[in-house]
Amino acid sequence: MKTPLTPLAPVLRALSVYPQRPALIDTSGGATLSYAELADRAARLATLLREAGLPPGGHVMLLSPNNADALTAFHAVPLAGGVIVPLNPRFRDAELAFLSAHADPVIALVDAAHLPRLEAVLHERGVPVFSIGPGGDLASRLARVPPTPLAVPDTLAEDDPISVNYTSGTTSDPKGVMLTHRNVFLNVTNMLYHLNLRPGSVFLHALPFAHANGWGSVWAVTAAGGTHVMLPDPGPAPLRAAITAHGVTHLCASPALLAPLADTAAPLPLPHPVRVMLAGASPPPRLIGSLQAQGFEVLHGYGLTESSALVTLADPTPELQALPEGEQVRLLNWQGYAMLLAGQVQVVRDDGTPVPHDGTTPGEIVLRGNQVMKGYYKNRAATRRAVQGGWLHTGDVACVHPGGRLEILDRAGDLLNVAGQPVSSAQVEAVLYRHPSVREAVVVAAPVEGGDAPVAFVTLHSGAQVQGRELLAFARPHLPAHALPTRIVFTPELPKTASGKVLKYVLREQAREQVMGQPAD
Structure with a gap:
């Protein structure tokens, strides 16, 4: 017998088997849900969506930070036969307006705080809108409808999309990645196996759901019977507080998001090991070493939204743990093997x-x-x-x-052409990261006659003081002369996306307009 491969099957099992387990903790408001309560909310939202006219395969747009209503939507929409389309709240208004048309939503779930940005556009297009999150009316709506019996939809095929994930807000070449039930089932299985998610796992959603469905964690944690800890604001202070306050055992995040935890002057005390999956950019070796020293078990993954998120992994196997610490960190900094x-x-x-x-x-x-x-x-x-x-x-x-x-x-697109020779920006960044004062370093190209000029944008740890000429002197023995930055620009923070990725195009523009042709310090 052959039935469709879908993450909904293990999700339904968990909703049935673990009714009394804690399913969700919302750090912004302290709300908690058991698995029985999450199942009831998902069942009622499925009813609401169908009553609002959701057809099989219909698109439901979601615009929300990580919260209880957003997680409920990731369960209810596909169980109602729909396709969830999560948009990043950090997209500009014009981008959201464009994508809300391109995605062809038949229903929109919009966080109340963001509703003024899109309400008129969606109303003009005749898209029913449900206001969700703090200040929204979803709870009262759900109370007025009966729960739909939860089951994998009869019409579902494993190659049907379960989500459409936009990789950017651009209007010039929109890329809405269609991930199928089969894609996501395999991704969820990989997450369960490699992260060792189990009943009792407490997973911190530091990564926005809009970023490749939280790398699939929205379904994987439920499938495991774990607890979802919502983190609407992934800033350094809320991140640190959530890890220690809620007994977090797992999280996924970009290196940039966790960079503040590498400050040796303010280590984070952990009552137990926390397994953390890094991906999105190569982490500086010092970040891995610092996290390990604080009790984090560091895994380093690689993937794209187009590959249902992660496809390779470097993890602390017993063989790797037997190596000297420096060699462990070096190998964990690579992207490892296929999952x-x-x-x-x-x-x-x-x-x-x-x-x-x-x-x-x-x-x-x-x-x-x-x-x-x-x-x-x-x-x-x-x-x-x-x-x-x-x-x-x-x-x-x-x-x-x-x-x-x-x-x-x-x-x-990030390889630099310096005097006719290729230069890896990541390799230059890795050298700068070795300096104890450097918290973050990003190298981009400023166009000059005959090629590119490397320009480094650097943030420092709190209280650190260092000048550009000192960093260049530090880097000089480790890099060929042509790969040395022509200028080092110190900045309090780097421009980033909601998922913590550095916006290199912004830095390239700054390098082009402000620092091209100026001396290094």
Whole structure:
């Protein structure tokens, strides 16, 4: 017998098997839900969506920070037969207005704080809107409708989309990644296995749900019977408070989000080990070492929204833990091996042949397997560019070390051309990160005659003082002369997305307009 592979099956099992377990803690308001209460809310929201006209496969737009209503939506929408379309609240109003049309929603769930940004646009298009979150009226609406019996929809096929995830808010080439039930089932299984999620796990949602469905954690934590801890504001203070106050055992986050925890002057006391999955950018080795010293078990993953999030992993295996600490950190800083069910991960030359496993030859990461997206919604041209010859082309440049470990060198667009020679911005950043005063370092290109000039944007730890000439002197023995930054710009904070990724295009513009041609210090 063959039935559709869908994350809804393990989700329904958990909702049935663990009715008394704590399902959710909301750090912003202190609200808690048991699994029985989460199941009831999801069942009632499914009723509400169907009464509002949701057809099988209909799109339900979600605009919300991480909170109880947003998590309920991730369960209720696909159980009602719909497709959830989470938009990032940090997109600009014009971008949200464009994507709210491009996504073709038949219903919109909008956090009350963000409703003024889109209410008129959605009303003009005739899209029913439910106001959710603090100040919304979803709770009163749910109280007036009966719960729908929860079951996998009869019409569901495993290659049907479960979500459409927009990778940016751009209006020029919108990329709404269609992830299928099959894609997400495999992703959830990988998360359960590699993160070791179990009943009793307490997972902190520091990563916005809009970012690849929280890397699949919205369904994986429920499938495990764990507790979801909502973190609407992932700032340093709320993050630290949530980890210690709620007995957190697991979290996923970008290195930039966890960078404040690397401040050795303010270590975070942990009553028990916390397993943390880093991904989104290569973490500086000092961040990994600092987290380990505080009691975090660090895993380092890699993936894209187009691959249902994570597909490779470097984790603290017993073999790795037997190595000296410095060697452990070095290997954890690489992207490791393909995850259990990720499929094929290769690094290839321009002609499509695999690179040798020598730790130096660069190539592009390409992926093939059950986690690769169905395609971009209403953008066949972008789909054809991304998936060629049966492989998803990531645009990420990497090498493969002896033994098969993957190490990302840069995004294809982030490689600098300095005096005719390629320079990896990540390698320059890694050297700057070694300085004890540096909290974050990002290197971008400023265009100059004959190529690019490396420009470094640096934030410092609290109380640290260092000048640009000192950092250059520190970096000089570790880099070829042409790779040294032509200027170091100190800034209190780096511009970032809601998921903690640095907005390099903003820094490139600053480098181009403000610092091009100026001395290093």
